[in-house]
Amino acid sequence: MEDGMVSLLIKIDTLGTVREVFWSDPVYLVSITGMTLEAVFDCKGDAITASGLHGFFQKQRKVITLEGCRLRESGIPVVCSMVALHEEALLLATDFNTAASGDSTGVHSKLVHRFLLELSRWMGNPPHLDKHQSVDDYQQIQILNNELVNTHRRLEKANAQLNRLNEELHNRLVQDALTGLVSRYQYRSEIEQRIAMDPKALGLFAFIDIDSFKSINDTYGHAIGDAFLVGFANRLKKIDMQPPTIHMRIAGDEFGLYIHGLQTVDEHYLARFWQQFSEVMMARPIQADTQSIPVSCSVGIAVYGLDTDNIYTLIEYADFAMYQAKNNGKHSYRRFDAKVYATAHLH
Template identity: 30%
Template sequence: MEKKRSNADAEQFLKSVLDTLPMRVFWKDTDSNFVGANNLFLNDLKVASLAELIGKNDYHFTLNKKESEAFQRDDREVMESGVAKLGIEEPQSIKGEATRWLRTNKMPLTDKHGKVIGLVGTYEDITEQVNYRKEIELQALIDPLTKLANRRKLQQKIDLFTGECAGLLFIDLDYFKSVNDSLGHFIGDLLLTLVAARLKKIALDKGGLVARLGGDEFSIFVPLENHPQYQMKMAKLAGAVIDELLQPFEVDSHVLNIGASIGITMMTGKDAEYTKAFREADMAMYVAKEKGRGNFQFYNETMRLETERKHLVQQHLHLAIEAGEFSLVFQPQVNTQGDVIGAEALLRWHNAELGMVAPDEFIPLAEETGLIHKLGKWVFESSMETLVRFQEANNIHPDFKLAINVSSKQFRNLNIVSEVEHAIVSRGLSPNNVQIEITESLLIDNKDIAVRSMLKLQSLGVSIAIDDFGTGYSSLAYIANLPIDKLKIDRSFITDLHLKSTNRKLVDTLVNMSKSLHLEVIAEGVENKQERDVLIDLGCSQFQGYLFSRPVPADKLIKDFLA
């Protein structure tokens, strides 16, 4: 009797201890049926007494069958292995309660012989921690400004895609930078949120994921069925995006107009990989930009080859000046009497690996990378060295001018005037023998900066010519008040001039209006006598082109024309 009382007292003492613990405690037999628990555990399961718990298992209290199966599976692992399983994080759904998350520890129970006779478990409710963690993880996938998916979420979506076919749009906003620069980042951010809303609306019925990649770059990922029309669907979507973003935006009393250039790549579930897809769509987007913005382009293999070529040229370009790979050739400019009254300095680049690289290929890269300033300075210094040699010749025309091309990016260099002056004066040359050639685009993109520099150069005595006139956006009326000395009529208007009446009328107008503005006119690209004769009839008295000479090294120009 005393022994029974002692056992009962021990059990009561143990129960009191378990009930005071700040954790849920339970124990089960080898069939995973409950055989005991403390009050916290009973309260959690909404069980009125221990009698209602004993003999039952997880299936009686957990609403979700998969959750119960997971609990039972854990029980078997612990009892079969005899090894504790700690820190198990699993959800549990019980009647009348929202799904909660538990962190459970399960340890095997053994008899005095070491035989497993059940298990004891404890758990704590970690629902708040899990929800907080999920919120943090969710925030890590969301762009905080627009509330769209971010780059990381897009990457997950693409890398996990296993469907038949999908398309990716890479959207870069046109003219957004000017909004930020002129109105500030606050207005720019408001505009981005409106752009996001429009993109989301367009993509909603396509089942697409809209993401902001950063800055003014967005993306739309669209799963598709693999059939012959899938590219057309992406083209329609891209067209809809462009049309929608061309519509004015009202932002804080401002009416703003932007646009978009879009690159598109297609993929299947077998080859869907974010890095590859992003690279391809990015290439296609840049091609769209180069074609004039406001359009879309599909990625193709040619773009990859061109991009690889671009990177290769760019690598060699950085070393080309120090390696002495650049040289200058000079194309004579003549008057109606055939006198050489000037020459245009033209840059050439020969690389041992690449061969001859055309200026149309490497000049844009030099501008893009900022090397144009260093390269432009080399061109000017080398041109002045050559001008010294020209002036030492016996037969140089008194009004001879050496024309040097200067890009719009060079004109943004605030030191350009002082650099030009130093290159001329340090060699004892006269600025009157130097002519700077600029393009019409410079007058459109950087008018204020350009005009200030042009006026300073003119004050030194350097003359200013507009190259390729007629191919840009400016008109004679526009340039009437600009510091210009000469117009170069683009070769596209000169070719077959004697056969094209429209070109003849246009050139006639340009020559007469230039004279009324007291501007000199020179025609470039003159290749035959018929073109020259028509130009003379129209009153043009200066010419440049293959009829007179191809671009030649300085030694040959001196020998053939100035000696």
């Protein structure tokens, strides 16, 4: 056997049972007769199953190349070709490198010669097939093999590229590209998953708006504005009240926090939340490149399980409460008030 080369030639019956081993390199690939093809190979589709083989033996032109096969024991990808005569078939399997090598190393030619010799002996010059037909069939097999190998490699390359693109898209959908927080496309799903884990618990949603962010962009430019947002997001990640907190970017200068698994959300809890939020987010300016910029926020709070059991409504209520805080001097928070909301929506 050539170094690294894998090949075998076996005779099978119509059920896919190995009846004779002509050669097996290395020898452990098929060491005994009586094994089934499914014990030796793992192939796509049903080609080596009983039903697949029945269809193959019923064909008039009994030459086939099997796609997507691997040796079950080692996982090595192989190209398999079968030639049928009456109620038996020869199956030739070679590793992909050998099948794709052509005659560049001489290995391929030796294998072809070896196969044709066994094929000629096996066929025993039957009246309806001659040697030239056998050679033509094998040449057709090799053409199919080469096409299969090339197609397989192109597919592997395309699949690798597709996987990279899917991963990039997934990351963009799940994470906000600028800040690394949960993105606007994902945060509702994250909240739904957290609620599903404990549907009877309460959850606090804080809708956060950076006060006068437009003036930061207008004064310092968008590059400084983006750096400020990154610094703001990094601080937001440090707020992790128990139970664990979801940190999200909702829109340009709008952010959010969701805390689920709470038993009570009373004035004492809200005061503790606002104290931590103020200390982490607004106690010190954010250093954005060369600029030191003060931080001010307006925050609206709504509670899942008290104000509503609908996520979209929860976000709407928190958004409404945030605007209440902004309209009442900014730099503060407001708890959602159903009466104020109802009055505002009467006009």
